[in-house]
Amino acid sequence: MNDALPLPGFEGLTTAEEPRTTRRGPTAEELLEGLNGPQAEAVRHAGPPLLVVAGAGSGKTRVLTRRIAWLISERKAHPGSILAITFTNKAAAEMKERVAELVGGRAKIMWVSTFHSSCVRILRKEADHLGYERLKSNFSIYDAQDQKRLITLVCNDLDLDPRRYQPGPVLHWISNHKNELREPDEVAADARNGIEESYAAAYKLYQRRLREANALDFDDLIMETVRLFQLHPEIRETYRRRFRHVLVDEYQDTNHAQYSFIHQLCGQSLEETDEDRVEPAELMVVGDADQSIYAFRGADIRNIMDFEQDFPDARTIMLEQNYRSTQTILTAANTVIGNNQGRKEKRLWSDAGDGDKIVGYVADTEHDEARFVSSEIDKLTDGGLKAGDVAVFYRTNAQSRVFEEIFIRTGMPYKVVGGVRFYERREVRDALAYLRMLVNPDDQVSLRRILNTPKRGIGDRAVECINELANREQVTFWEALQRASEAPGLATRSQTNIEGFVAMVTELQSMVAAGERPDVVLETVLDRSGYLKSLEESDDPQDETRVENLGELVAVAREFAEDPVAGPSADPSDVDAGLVEPGLGDFLERVALVADADQIPDAPDDDPDAPPDQGVVTLMTLHTAKGLEFPAVFLTGLEDGVFPHSRSLGDRPELEEERRLAYVGITRARQRLYVSRAVVRSAWGAPAHNPASRFLGELPIDLVDWRRTEADQARWSRPTFASDSGSSYGAQSGRGLGTPNAAGRRNFTSAAARADAAAKAKPAREIPVLEPGDRVTHDTFGLGTVVSVEGQGDKSVAKIDFGSDGEKRLLLRYAPVEKL
DNA sequence: TTAGGCTCCATTTTT
């Protein structure tokens, strides 16, 4: 067994300084203790690639950590030969910690991180081969916001009609191609029509601009690493030699590029003739196709479905025993997910007993729903549960507001996970943009962002002139700024302002060059740029919290400067090996890769006002909830158009992804599950009327205890409406789906509630039976032609082309549509 | 060039 080989090419990484006094590792018995058959088998497995199909709550994290410990202490694997890839930085930190508990400090040397972090480390190390001269020390990593700014510039330069080519779709298109590892030229050659040509042109220029800015976006991090491996087999072999054990968590969420990365390391060697060829690393992937909820960002469920074909001698182990939830909850989850087609059957079971029934509630409005949730939480906490045991899930971040309002009113401590994250706040991004352009002046996006922030009299006109100079002289934007006097048509006033700016930046850069600590640089920047002052002098009350946030950012930087190894996603192995001396660039890299809500010391929210030991109620989106569990879970907003989201209605794959999301939500609950919906929900101003989510109908009827149903709702709601909210329900959109345009709204003369009840029990109006090609008329959109029809009865949804108004997807039960 | 008022627009999910 070659597990104990030294690490060729990584001589710097030895375990020599590792404390030899570490207690003896755990025994085999200890490592297998408490595991069931399949779990133990996965831990002990050796040899061929292994797929562990891990149902929700089946203890996969435990299996992963035990296996890593097993590799180290039983199979004598060098910890440095282990590469474990997790989905979030948080998961990585936890895993590392838990392995360290088992085998001691040796665990530090493992690579445990996300795909992105791993790739950054490889790129840094191998930067010389990539042809970006300065890549090694100071490239910027562009996140979605930066990408958006850049693509806007690009589309501008290409004179693309901004209405037709919006940043979002263009970026999405580019991202898809990057994930498929397709270069711009390749894509351009395949373009079939004008639109695709424009997209390809945008891709090409975008990529060029990235390069000029010494920047990589998130997709590049993976793509460039794979390309590096493909172009330089000798580098790939180095890593193949180093990483003898590769473990991938959440495999169902990998995209094609990530799959290729894994394949480079663990596939059969490509050059069969190569004498040096290295046996592929031992691979274990863990995942659950039913929990794949990231297709929208390129995750390819086929990666896990086809694992056995991709790795021919692979073995599969199924973990179906659930240690988390009651049988009631599991049965519900199984039934719902059973509606998806083409999945591999898997039945979770539990010996925890049936437990309580699922509680259902139909609310009048979203406020009513929030009240219900709040009062139930009160009952639960009275009954001995802690606030921290409770979570409220919703589909979109915007839905958190009603809950926050009621929790504030009732004094229930809570925290919202996700939402506008710390690193996405404007002031934080501004500050980071300053730092980024100091480290990497070619970073045009950052530079432009802060050029006139705070206002220093360098407006659009001036930027335009500089840009022109840059293009004419073929120099970077920063170089052009330094030569502002040569810019054609630049006002003297602007020129003076620019010179002042350049002087300030130059001075700050010398600080960075001198190796000043990140926190010191940051504080100086905030001071010298006048940014802090402009906030302090502002009378906008929001700016007060902005100042506080900047203080927080300085604190983060200080913490990093003092102890770069501590904190989230620390990768001490490089630090230990002296490969990294933490400076401003490393701080920025860390921040770019860790833009994750729960990593942020948002302690002010968490600690002070929380009653000791009680914790706080957690509010989050279903996506954020993946991987977590709570004794009591509220699944809210179960309405067609909200969850499943309106954009997924009528598209089978997307709808199935929504269903997997429901599955994820349900299986987060340990003991108690609540499902609720609101008949009327205010979305962007006007109240909208949503039918019950189809997922509610998929729950086994005898498992749900309906506290309040639509029938109750119809019976009781009118007085509620009159006393509760009087005025606001006069005019309502009659359409639950489609675009709730302000124009032509249809009045519900009676309470919306009654209309819904009537529509549900016995349609108030005949539902028109439509076929593709039928001509129809709509109260708002006028004449249209039916494109397609899905679903039946009161669930049927028609896609109708209204000419200039575009195509709409309408739920026929509500849509004011008549067949002609 | 900027500030302030205005309209209009939009709402998935994120490493």
Place this chain on the structure above:
DNA sequence: TGGAGCCTAA
């Protein structure tokens, strides 16, 4: 409902 971008006046 709110935020972001546009236009106008100074």
